[in-house]
Amino acid sequence: MCGPVDVHDTFGRPLRNLRLSVTDRCNLRCAYCMPEEDYVWLPRADILDFEEIARIVDAFTDCGVERVRLTGGEPLLRRELPELVRLLAAKPALRETALTTNGILLAELAADLQAAGLTRVTVSLDTLRPATFRVLARRDGLERVIAGLQAARQVGFIGTKLDSVVLRGTNDDEIVSLLQFAREIDAELRFIEYMDVGGATQWSPTHVVPRAEILERVASAFGTPVPVAGDGSAPAERFLLPDGTTFGIIASTTRPFCGACDRGRLTADGRWLTCLYATHGRDLRGPLRAGATRAELAALIRGDWGARADRGAEERLAAHARGAFADREALRSNPHLEMHTRGG
Ligand code: SAM
Ligand code: SF4
Ligand code: SF4
Numbered sequence: 001m002c003g004p005v006d007v008h009d010t011f012g013r014p015l016r017n018l019r020l021s022v023t024d025r026c027n028l029r030c031a032y033c034m035p036e037e038d039y040v041w042l043p044r045a046d047i048l049d050f051e052e053i054a055r056i057v058d059a060f061t062d063c064g065v066e067r068v069r070l071t072g073g074e075p076l077l078r079r080e081l082p083e084l085v086r087l088l089a090a091k092p093a094l095r096e097t098a099l100t101t102n103g104i105l106l107a108e109l110a111a112d113l114q115a116a117g118l119t120r121v122t123v124s125l126d127t128l129r130p131a132t133f134r135v136l137a138r139r140d141g142l143e144r145v146i147a148g149l150q151a152a153r154q155v156g157f158i159g160t161k162l163d164s165v166v167l168r169g170t171n172d173d174e175i176v177s178l179l180q181f182a183r184e185i186d187a188e189l190r191f192i193e194y195m196d197v198g199g200a201t202q203w204s205p206t207h208v209v210p211r212a213e214i215l216e217r218v219a220s221a222f223g224t225p226v227p228v229a230g231d232g233s234a235p236a237e238r239f240l241l242p243d244g245t246t247f248g249i250i251a252s253t254t255r256p257f258c259g260a261c262d263r264g265r266l267t268a269d270g271r272w273l274t275c276l277y278a279t280h281g282r283d284l285r286g287p288l289r290a291g292a293t294r295a296e297l298a299a300l301i302r303g304d305w306g307a308r309a310d311r312g313a314e315e316r317l318a319a320h321a322r323g324a325f326a327d328r329e330a331l332r333s334n335p336h337l338e339m340h341t342r343g344g
Pocket of ligand 2: 026027028029030033034072073074102124339340
């Protein structure tokens with residue numbers, strides 16, 4: 001085993017956070033993430049089992065990773081997920097094992113996840129109107145998400161976050177009500193700018209509600225938001241309102257934060273991506289199943305991160321005629337490009 005040896009990329013950014021996708025399947029079909037009718041799914045035999053995931057995570061912690069976030073697809077669709085949480089939470093090198101979920105199955109699983117040692121939950125919730133939920137998620141389920149949030153609170157999760165992607169003409173009139181709702185349930189809301197990434201084949205700049213406009217709308221309802229110092233590498237800029245409420249904005253589209261990005265991604269079938277916009281990734285499943293040791297896996301990870309020069313969102317911002325990053329055909333021939341495969 002190699003001890004934890006920090007690795008820095010070509011811009012001096014360390015590797016601290018790993019977004020770990022545990023499945024590419026989902027029980028919703030959000031219009032900004034999975035707009036098409038059918039998808040090419042990862043073969044089941046390729047999906048890493050929990051013991052394999054734990055071994056790969058060990059190699060990542062040897063390279064400096066301190067926080068893991070379980071994602072997907074919808075991570076709560078992965079059977080026995082609390083068991084994986086238990087394995088990860090027991091690792092002394094990990095300061096945090098968190099989860100991003102659409103909340104549909106959270107009411108059933110919150111107690112087990114809490115007991116297993118999950119640190120924190122982020123729930124994606126874009127609307128408080130059932131009809132808008134149906135338009136955005138292309139399924140029903142708002143009541144279940146709300147029940148999931150209540151259950152998370154009841155079993156004792158603190159520091160819960162709500163993530164809302166804001167789409168012009170669909171839910172941008174809910175900026176104020178979402179913020180009020182988050183305050184009522186002791187959660188911190190983060191507004192996310194609509195990104196052109198992965199399955200967002202219908203993305204257009206006209207549907208993006210930029211950070212500046214979100215701030216204006218919040219200010220006119222609640223008073224001027226004041227920036228709060230953050231940890232520098234977190235994707236959300238945080239703000240404080242005069243009544244003490246805090247909220248965040250993840251402005252990946254109009255104000256990318258690549259300069260401080262310390263995040264890597266692992267797909268459910270073991271593909272290691274150094275950027276959300278990466279078009280290629282390294283297969284770690286192959287070496288793992290061929291018997292690579294922890295040190296050998298760590299050396300592969302360290303080599304890729306050391307060579308990293310990614311700043312995908314900044315490059316997209318600089319692009320002249322901006323449209324969707326990948327079209328339907330590209331996504332069908334390479335499902336690893338999908339947001340629901342790379343974990344958001
Ligand atoms: N299914 C889980 C969920 O929705 O929370 C986890 C996976 S999902 C891919 C992770 C996050 O990506 C969600 O908060 C979702 O809103 C966000 N997301 C997906 N497509 C997006 C897009 N085009 N622009 C901005 N955020 C997006
Ligand atoms: Fe929606 Fe998350 Fe499923 Fe994408 S992966 S369709 S964002 S619930
Ligand atoms: Fe990091 Fe790539 Fe996202 Fe920029 S686009 S913040 S480099 S993952």
